[in-house]
Amino acid sequence: MKRNAIIFAFVTCLGVCFFSCERSPLFNIIGEEARSSQDFVINPPLNLDAIKRVGSVYGTPGGSADGTPHKGIDIGGDELLQFMSSTDGIVMMVQETRDNYTVNTDVIIRYNSEFSVLYTFEPASRVDVRYLQPVKTGEPVGCLGVRETGYIDQCVHFGLYKNGEFVCPVPYLREDLRQKLNEVYKSVEGRYPENICNCPEHQHYFEQE
Numbered sequence: 001m002k003r004n005a006i007i008f009a010f011v012t013c014l015g016v017c018f019f020s021c022e023r024s025p026l027f028n029i030i031g032e033e034a035r036s037s038q039d040f041v042i043n044p045p046l047n048l049d050a051i052k053r054v055g056s057v058y059g060t061p062g063g064s065a066d067g068t069p070h071k072g073i074d075i076g077g078d079e080l081l082q083f084m085s086s087t088d089g090i091v092m093m094v095q096e097t098r099d100n101y102t103v104n105t106d107v108i109i110r111y112n113s114e115f116s117v118l119y120t121f122e123p124a125s126r127v128d129v130r131y132l133q134p135v136k137t138g139e140p141v142g143c144l145g146v147r148e149t150g151y152i153d154q155c156v157h158f159g160l161y162k163n164g165e166f167v168c169p170v171p172y173l174r175e176d177l178r179q180k181l182n183e184v185y186k187s188v189e190g191r192y193p194e195n196i197c198n199c200p201e202h203q204h205y206f207e208q209e
Contacts, residue, residue, distance in 0.1 A: 035088060035112045042117065042169055043137050044177045045075075045086040045158060052077050054185035055155055058168045059198025065099060071166040072118065072159030073181060073196055079146040080125055083156055085135040087111045094131050102147050108161075109135060115172075120157035123147060170197045170205055182206060 053076030056063035063070025086109075093108035097120070105124040110116040121127070125145035129135060147154040160169040170178060182196050195206045 032090070032110070032112045037112060037114045040087070040111055040115050040172060041174055042160070042172045042177065043086045043174050045119070045141070046077070046081060046083050048176065048180045050077050050081055051075060051180055051184050053153060053155070054181055054196065057185060057193065057196040057198070058170065059193055069198065072157045073169065074155040074157050075181070076153050076155040077144055079144060079154065081144040083119060083141045083144065085109055085137055085139050085141050086117055088136050089116070091129045091131055091133045091135060092116065094127060094129060105142065107141055109141075114163055116161040118157070118159040118161065120159070121145065122155050122157060168197045168199050168202060170199070170202045178205060
């Protein structure tokens with residue numbers, strides 16, 4: 001009788017654990033391979049009409065803090081501009097950092113084991129996600145703050161990781177997002193690189209623009 005009671009308690013415990021884990025973000029990470037890399041696309045992380053400025057882009061010489069080529073696209077806008085998740089995934093980082101001008105906030109959303117997207121709010125006025133939170137495309141990530149000092153306006157540094165390394169996001173941008181970013185970027189004359197990335201193999205994306 002006692003042995004049966006112990007077995008029943010053990011089985012009940014396993015059931016409770018599975019029931020809880022099935023609904024947890026960690027369980028979603030285990031099952032994330034259902035999100036195919038072939039289907040990965042970067043949807044607009046904000047209202048396209050709200051894009052006011054595009055600063056450094058992928059490959060801008062000396063555009064990173066360490067003097068190396070820039071590893072993302074800086075999207076500028078007004079204070080309190082809402083940014084949204086560009087993909088389904090899990091929030092794997094919410095962390096404050098600092099540059100020469102302000103306190104920034106890094107948010108990383110992991111799509112699957114291959115792709116993750118980075119938002120660096122320079123600075124943030126509000127962050128709407130937390131660590132290990134599941135998110136869907138279009139859900140709020142955070143709002144842009146105001147940069148009070150320095151020679152550049154507030155922006156979100158938007159980057160893409162592939163297998164843990166920064167890569168050019170251009171091939172993965174949804175067409176309307178790519179076109180809008182390039183249009184705003186090229187509205188300022190004399191920009192280098194000419195388009196929103198400096199990769200020779202990706203210039204064909206801009207041939208009709």
